Amino acid sequence: MPVQDxxxxxxxxxxxxxxxxxxxxxxDAYRKTNIRQISQHAHSEIVGMLPxxxxxxxxxxxxxxxxxxAKVQDEAGHGLYLYSAAETLGISREEMINDLHSGKAxxxxxxxxxxxxxxxxGAIGWLVDGAAIMNQxxxxxxxxxxxxxxxVRICKEESFHQRQGFEALLVLSRGTKEQKEMCQDAxxxxxxxxxxxxxxxxxxxxxxxxxxxxxxxxxTNDELRQNFIDMIAEQVKVLGMKLPDDKLKxxxxxxxxDFGEINWDEFWHVVKGNGPCNKQRLDARKKAWEDGxxxxxxxxxxxxxxxxxxxxxxx
Amino acid sequence: MKNFIRKFYYGDIPEExxxxxxxxxxxxxxxxxxxxxxxxxxxxxxxxxxxxxxADAQMAIENARDxxxxxxxxxxxxxxESKYITASNPEExxxxxEPAVDKIYRHPTFxxxxxxxxxx
Numbered sequence: 001m002p003v004q005d006x007x008x009x010x011x012x013x014x015x016x017x018x019x020x021x022x023x024x025x026x027x028d029a030y031r032k033t034n035i036r037q038i039s040q041h042a043h044s045e046i047v048g049m050l051p052x053x054x055x056x057x058x059x060x061x062x063x064x065x066x067x068x069x070a071k072v073q074d075e076a077g078h079g080l081y082l083y084s085a086a087e088t089l090g091i092s093r094e095e096m097i098n099d100l101h102s103g104k105a106x107x108x109x110x111x112x113x114x115x116x117x118x119x120x121x122g123a124i125g126w127l128v129d130g131a132a133i134m135n136q137x138x139x140x141x142x143x144x145x146x147x148x149x150x151x152v153r154i155c156k157e158e159s160f161h162q163r164q165g166f167e168a169l170l171v172l173s174r175g176t177k178e179q180k181e182m183c184q185d186a187x188x189x190x191x192x193x194x195x196x197x198x199x200x201x202x203x204x205x206x207x208x209x210x211x212x213x214x215x216x217x218x219x220t221n222d223e224l225r226q227n228f229i230d231m232i233a234e235q236v237k238v239l240g241m242k243l244p245d246d247k248l249k250x251x252x253x254x255x256x257x258d259f260g261e262i263n264w265d266e267f268w269h270v271v272k273g274n275g276p277c278n279k280q281r282l283d284a285r286k287k288a289w290e291d292g293x294x295x296x297x298x299x300x301x302x303x304x305x306x307x308x309x310x311x312x313x314x315x
Numbered sequence: 316m317k318n319f320i321r322k323f324y325y326g327d328i329p330e331e332x333x334x335x336x337x338x339x340x341x342x343x344x345x346x347x348x349x350x351x352x353x354x355x356x357x358x359x360x361x362x363x364x365x366x367x368x369x370a371d372a373q374m375a376i377e378n379a380r381d382x383x384x385x386x387x388x389x390x391x392x393x394x395x396e397s398k399y400i401t402a403s404n405p406e407e408x409x410x411x412x413e414p415a416v417d418k419i420y421r422h423p424t425f426x427x428x429x430x431x432x433x434x435x
Contacts, residue, residue: 024405073385080382084366087348093368094345150365157386299370300346306371 014215019145022088034144035089039096042082043107049075051115078154085146101286110197112275119186125165127194133158134224143215173239188244196267198225233257349375354391361393
């Protein structure tokens with residue numbers, strides 16, 4: 001069968017909402033796009049543990065500490081679900097990890113911002129996880145089966161992340177003057193980077209069109225960003241705080257909030273590796289990987305020894 | 316593990332931007348891949364939950380507990396090394412399932428019965 005026929009069958013499946021599974025034929029570019037997107041998503045979960053891990057030892061109470069540990073452990077789990085989903089496309093775990101450490105693979109730029117105060121942990125849960133959820137809920141319906149299934153699992157767990165973050169901010173917003181200021185300061189610093197998480201404007205994004213046709217993505221960057229703004233602009237009222245945007249205003253005609261211009265120079269700056277913490281994050285990842293080398297080696301040696309010891313019994 | 320279910324019709328994954336290059340250095344300690352099956356409660360079948368890497372079966376069970384049952388999602392875990400799973404080929408689905416296609420009399424709805432016994 002000529003390649004064009006395979007492509008037609010493939011697109012028909014997508015149009016008919018039939019999921020693509022690992023052994024099915026798929027265009028090379030579909031495979032590549034999925035590998036890139038899923039592995040970047042996995043790297044984001046893994047690197048995302050670092051800014052939060054920063055506050056585990058300094059959480060304000062035992063309760064908050066236990067919650068934060070559970071959340072960070074979830075992020076590790078999410079990374080693992082996604083790495084396995086990417087592996088079904090023919091890339092190995094080790095290749096992906098090497099690509100992350102060499103700087104070839106990207107992860108979400110949001111994790112290159114520092115966590116300066118405890119309120120940042122709340123703001124990350126509410127805004128950063130909130131923005132991630134908008135993307136992830138859409139991705140539960142993505143066309144590649146293993147990715148969609150990983151996202152269903154992740155979404156079930158992600159709601160706890162956002163709620164605990166909002167609740168942590170809620171406590172601060174009802175606290176002392178200093179606590180209120182800390183809450184507002186965290187919102188000020190995380191708001192714009194959170195909006196950047198949705199990626200470039202539709203007019204500039206290179207991945208969106210083909211990804212929409214293949215139903216890898218089902219909503220555009222701008223649509224998702226607008227949904228997020230509409231949601232957060234209401235929720236911030238409950239906290240009695242303000243979003244740092246003078247132009248943020250309900251537009252009755254559009255039935256959406258209007259908002260100010262995002263600083264795209266900053267966005268590209270951080271994507272290209274010059275954010276406040278890019279180097280620190282990658283160094284921490286590499287150190288963890290290198291420090292763990294002896295554990296991986298020992299476990300492999302132990303498994304080999306055990307297998308050899310069991311061999312004569314089987315014979 | 317790299318060749319697990321790997322199949323390309325026109326060209327390998329090119330190096331640029333796609334993720335995945337062919338010249339990566341391997342440490343030789345890349346643990347094998349395991350498929351994880353979880354029984355969510357007694358009385359139900361084990362169901363495929365996902366996969367993970369582990370050095371041996373015991374570690375695969377323990378990793379599966381941490382990765383797939385953090386919220387009491389399971390009462391029993393099976394793990395099997397992925398290389399031991401043989402899968403049917405989707406391209407041969409037509410021939411493989413052909414014997415079932417024309418046997419509609421295997422379905423209860425094939426039989427038209429009088430109303431009196433139609434709850435049968």
